[in-house]
Amino acid sequence: MFSKVKSVSMSVALICIAVGLTVNSAAAVTADLARKCSALMAKAYPPREPSNPAAGSAKGDGLTAQTYYQKCLANNGKADDNAGAQANGPGTQENNPSTKGK
8 A cells, every 4th residue: 555655656746847847937027127117117108297197108108118118027127228219100199190289
């Protein structure tokens, strides 16, 4: 009986080790990194009205700001220096002729 329990335990241990080796672990985002990227995003995409997040951004839109934040997290807090140039490119609200005068 003891040998049967021992062989089952060994099998379970080997399965756990095999699963542990095959699972790719992702690096966790630290709170400091998230704060740094959030501050850099707020600097690159300032709010249209201070303390009113519903007013939108003075540069770009929410999708470009989210993309900037995700890239910042992926690069461990290194900011994309040409974010303002990308935010004012074609397709944004400032340069879109259909939204002029609204």
